[in-house]
Amino acid sequence: MKELIEYIARSLVDDPRQVVVKQERYGSKYHLELRVAKDDMGRVIGKNGRVANAMRVLLRVAAGRENKQITLDVVDPK
Amino acid sequence: MSQEKTVLEVIAATVEEATAKGLAQLGLPADAVDVEILDQGSRGFLGLGGRQARIRLVIKDQSEGTTDVVEAPAHHEWAEPVGEDIAGLAQGEADEETAETAREVVAELLEKMQVQANVSVRLVPPADEKDRSLVLVEVEGNDLSILIGRRSETLNALQYITSLIVSKQAGRWVPLMIDIQGCRGRRERQLRVMARKMAEQAINTGRRQVLEPMPANERRIIHLELRNHPLVTTESTGEEPNRKVTIVLKQTQSS
Numbered sequence: 617m618k619e620l621i622e623y624i625a626r627s628l629v630d631d632p633r634q635v636v637v638k639q640e641r642y643g644s645k646y647h648l649e650l651r652v653a654k655d656d657m658g659r660v661i662g663k664n665g666r667v668a669n670a671m672r673v674l675l676r677v678a679a680g681r682e683n684k685q686i687t688l689d690v691v692d693p694k
Numbered sequence: 695m696s697q698e699k700t701v702l703e704v705i706a707a708t709v710e711e712a713t714a715k716g717l718a719q720l721g722l723p724a725d726a727v728d729v730e731i732l733d734q735g736s737r738g739f740l741g742l743g744g745r746q747a748r749i750r751l752v753i754k755d756q757s758e759g760t761t762d763v764v765e766a767p768a769h770h771e772w773a774e775p776v777g778e779d780i781a782g783l784a785q786g787e788a789d790e791e792t793a794e795t796a797r798e799v800v801a802e803l804l805e806k807m808q809v810q811a812n813v814s815v816r817l818v819p820p821a822d823e824k825d826r827s828l829v830l831v832e833v834e835g836n837d838l839s840i841l842i843g844r845r846s847e848t849l850n851a852l853q854y855i856t857s858l859i860v861s862k863q864a865g866r867w868v869p870l871m872i873d874i875q876g877c878r879g880r881r882e883r884q885l886r887v888m889a890r891k892m893a894e895q896a897i898n899t900g901r902r903q904v905l906e907p908m909p910a911n912e913r914r915i916i917h918l919e920l921r922n923h924p925l926v927t928t929e930s931t932g933e934e935p936n937r938k939v940t941i942v943l944k945q946t947q948s949s
Contacts, residue, residue, distance in 0.1 A: 620806040620807060623802060623803070624803070624855055624859070628858055628862060664934075664935075666854070666934075666935075667855070667858065669851075670850075670854045670855050671855065674807060674848070674855065676848075677807050677809065677840055677841065677843075677848055678807040678808060680840065681808040682808075
């Protein structure tokens, strides 16, 4: 699941080295936090969140294969 | 706009079909018109690869039936979905290299989604001079319904992400379509039937018919299907992702 988002994010950004995906577990649920360089935020979010939402849709399929639930947030760089 | 001759251009899969469709639209017998074949058409895939047959019907005696050649929005819909998000990228043609990139990207995504499937690609040549060649990625395997999703949601997400990645690598926008076990072709047939049904409903009720929200490629199919309809026109309204096709009655023609 994490690898999927890492692959997509690294393929879309200008600076793949700054792509970081953190996975956390809350009981049976998983949560992913995606961080990219400031200038690449638009690329992984997209107009009206379209790219982020498409990633969530694919992520849901990946999680479903393992009978897991997972959410994804794109987090602002500090 | 009264013309000397009344003409109707019809596009359909074959010349025979186009002629029959045109005559049905005009409500005229075959001997009331001259048929000019503009394009014999050729077989293709999903109506994308092949050219459709184009004919022109010229009414011999112009006592009844007036129909202008209709221009409906069609091609710009196809160019819409990804192009707007990759500002600054020139629109490019699909070629062998981008096709191979697309195959690798889809295979990689599916592997990471833990979906086992065979991925193959081919280039679909443009349907006409206004169209562009297109990378068609075909995915085959067992039980791939999860890859399509409700209302093709998953398939469209997969296609969108793939387009973005391939276009980013190519440095230009690459027209690309993903098909899963022929579902695009099935959906296209469904949409064509629905388009004609809703057009009839618009005529019968006299009211505009608003269809459910659809992605650009599906709206395009509706526009194309009704492009030469004598009584209705189509337009898209609303914002993505809730853009809808509306079928409107044409103004009754004076003269």
